[in-house]
Amino acid sequence: xxxxxxxxxxxxxxxxxxxxxxxxxxxxxxxxxxxxxxxxxxxxxxxxxxxxxxxxxxxxxxxxxxxxxxxxxxxxxxxxxxxxxxxxxxxxxxxxxxxxxxxxxxxxxxxxxxxxxxxxxxxxxxxxxxxxxxxxxxxxxxxxxxxxxxxxxxxxxxxxxxxxxxxxxxxxxxxxxxxxxxxxxxxxxxxxxxxxxxxxxxxxxxxxxxxxxxxxxxxxxxxxxxxxxxxxxxxxxxxxxxxxxxxxxxxxxxxx
Numbered sequence: 001x002x003x004x005x006x007x008x009x010x011x012x013x014x015x016x017x018x019x020x021x022x023x024x025x026x027x028x029x030x031x032x033x034x035x036x037x038x039x040x041x042x043x044x045x046x047x048x049x050x051x052x053x054x055x056x057x058x059x060x061x062x063x064x065x066x067x068x069x070x071x072x073x074x075x076x077x078x079x080x081x082x083x084x085x086x087x088x089x090x091x092x093x094x095x096x097x098x099x100x101x102x103x104x105x106x107x108x109x110x111x112x113x114x115x116x117x118x119x120x121x122x123x124x125x126x127x128x129x130x131x132x133x134x135x136x137x138x139x140x141x142x143x144x145x146x147x148x149x150x151x152x153x154x155x156x157x158x159x160x161x162x163x164x165x166x167x168x169x170x171x172x173x174x175x176x177x178x179x180x181x182x183x184x185x186x187x188x189x190x191x192x193x194x195x196x197x198x199x200x201x202x203x204x205x206x207x208x209x210x211x212x213x214x215x216x217x218x219x220x221x222x223x224x225x226x227x228x229x230x231x232x233x234x235x236x237x238x239x240x241x242x243x244x245x246x247x248x249x250x251x252x253x254x255x256x
Contacts, residue, residue, distance in 0.1 A: 024048070027154070028072035030101055031108055032147035037140060037224040039108050040147065041101045048075060048110065049096035049119070052089045053126050053156040054214055056082070058233050059194045064088075064113070067154055067214050068095060069126055074154030074214070076109040087113060094119040106217040106224035108153060128158035128212050134186035136215065139228045152215050159184055159230060160210045161241060167191075173201035179229075182211070190229035192216065202235045207242035 024047045032040045050068035059065045064082025066089040067074055077097060079087050089095060096117045099110030129152065136159065141149050165188055167180030178193040178200065191211060193199045211232055219227030232238060 026072040027068075027070050027075045028149070028151050030075060030110070031073055031150045031153055033149065033224075035148060036222045037106065037148055037150070038222070039101050039103055042103060043101060045098060045100050046110070047096060047098045047115070049094070050075070051123050051126055052091055052093045052095060054233050055091045055093075056087070056089050058197050059231070060196055067156070068097075069155060073151050074156060076104075076107055076154055076216075077113060078104070078109045078111050079113045082113065087116065090121065092123045092125065093121050094123050103224070106219035106227055108150070126156055128156045130158050130160065131215075132186040133159060133162070133182065133184045133189040136189045136228055136230060137187050139215065139217070140225050142225075150217075153217060153228070155215050156212070157215045157230060158210060158212045159189070161185075161208050162191075162211060163208050164191075169204035170200045171202070171204050190227075192218070192229045192231045194231060197231075197233060198235050199232045199238065202238060205238055205240040205242070207240060209241055210239040212237040212239070 027048055027050060030039060030041060030046065034040060050070035052066060053069045053074060054067040056064045056066045062081060062083055064077065064079040064087045066077050068077060077099065096119060097113055098115040100112045102109050102111045139150050139152050141151065162182040162184045165181045165183050167178065169180065170178045170193055173195065175195055177195045180191045181188050182191045211230060213230040213232035216229050216231045217227050218229065
């Protein structure tokens with residue numbers, strides 16, 4: 001016997017709301033927002049796939065906090081206590097994963113991760129998208145009022161020829177995050193150094209440098225339209241432009 005149309009509609013809506021159902025979407029689709037810059041698909045479940053551009057254990061030794069990237073954009077994946085539960089993502093892995101769209105201080109994330117599949121490993125590193133400080137600050141595309149997208153959020157990016165304007169480089173890691181301001185002449189932007197990354201305790205570039213990192217965000221109040229920052233992953237993400245070696249300490253007298 002055929003189902004009544006009303007029952008079919010109810011069944012379809014329940015399936016769409018269930019974690020067991022997920023649509024495979026380009027990552028860029030999850031970066032479309034309301035006028036308060038909250039994801040349009042907040043709370044819904046989706047499958048995404050991409051290459052890991054920042055593995056777990058870089059920004060946290062306990063939580064799974066990683067980033068993947070497909071042809072359309074990048075995305076944060078987060079699972080509280082995930083590393084202890086064996087939820088690992090290695091640099092260069094091609095993965096697919098299911099999760100729920102959420103937001104943390106403006107940063108769009110996929111959480112409650114399930115159905116992780118590693119499709120392949122050891123893929124070539126993703127080339128970072130080269131931006132200026134002004135372009136980093138303008139991550140929100142306010143010219144498209146239908147979606148208020150943040151298409152570059154979560155991407156691996158690079159800003160060339162920057163200098164510090166304020167903040168202290170954590171040459172000695174004191175167990176705290178560091179927030180510095182940098183400029184490339186187009187604008188002043190935020191460089192965030194996570195205490196769990198190896199950049200905390202790395203040599204001060206002591207002059208102009210290039211920086212590679214994830215385009216992240218920390219904005220604690222709506223509308224979530226500011227707070228964009230670059231977050232390096234490794235010591236090698238800081239590339240001094242000053243010729244010659246970088247000295248870790250000042251000179252000392254010996255054998256006087």
